[in-house]
Amino acid sequence: MKILILGATGFVGSYLMERAIAAGHEVAGTHYHATVDTRDWMGFADRLTRCDIRYREQTDAVIAKTRPDVVYLLSAQSYPALSWSAPSETLETNVVGTANVFESIRAAKIDPVVVVACSSAQYGEVSPDAVPVKESHPMHPLHPYGVSKVATEMLALQYWSNYRLRTVCARIFNTTGPRKTGDVCADFTYRAARIEAGQIPPALHVGNLETHRAITDVRDLARALELLADRGAPGEVYNVSGSRTYQIREIVDLIQAAAKTPFSLEVDQALLRPSDEKVIFGDSSRLVAATGWKQEISLAQTVGDMLAYWRAQLAAGAQA
């Protein structure tokens, strides 16, 4: 099968790339910014093409060259916080870019399945009595990134209903794992690894520990996306969420249990946010019913693997 991963050097894309190659598919990927440490997989550089999806001639070129059976559309400005300082770029990449990809597919007269990365950010703040949130819940995004993903998804659904372009939308909830930077698990495990390495004093800086998140390991997410490519219904939307929530405090406990050096906690005011969703938790039963997906990797294993990743990175002299 010919697989094209748009955004192959991003966090999720890098895992899909590795898995698709290991499964023996004919795989091509695109990159724009390398947001992950690419040293461990740039052996696949010959499969990568640079593509800025904001430019139609670039999406035309990559689609015409690869003529894929399956497309994973992961290229995006994917940082909610950055979307406040770069709203236009966020919308251009995530909305105009999505339209460009769809138009390039139509122009190439091919009929691939297109798995589209959408986001739990589309829901915005959900009251605790409405979780786990279902796909039918109204969308009230809190930032331009969330707005962009609502539009991405609407385009995907429209291209299915108007042109029978086989789009399958995955509303992706908090996902983490080795190579992730900037989320709570990555920040905490990086700091714990630095404490172990003696680079900082044994006090873990933390922000708000009271919120709750359902967190999926990126390897489980990659499997969910593959299953959606295979068994998802075109024109349908699927939550991909962890099956239970953790209070952030519990994540600290898991890291404390896995760390080699004990540490105390220090609340850092700079890490507290002006607004912070109390709980983010999705109902994945539609995904489970359609594909049989289930989470296989525990959060304890995920944070253990992330610690191991940071230890190796620090030993190699890298920074988060």
Ligand SMILES: Nc1nc2c(ncn2[C@@H]2O[C@H](COP(=O)(O)OP(=O)(O)O[C@H]3O[C@H](CO)[C@@H](O)[C@H](O)[C@@H]3O)[C@@H](O)[C@H]2O)c(=O)[nH]1
């Ligand atoms: N990143 C981070 N978060 C911390 C820290 N200490 C506490 N937290 C808390 O840990 C929780 C999870 O934060 P993140 O992992 O950064 O993710 P998020 O804010 O829940 O989720 C983002 O992604 C979602 C899914 O895409 C989006 O829906 C959401 O809008 C948001 O942008 C938040 O309540 C945050 O305040 C820290 O040192 N670093």
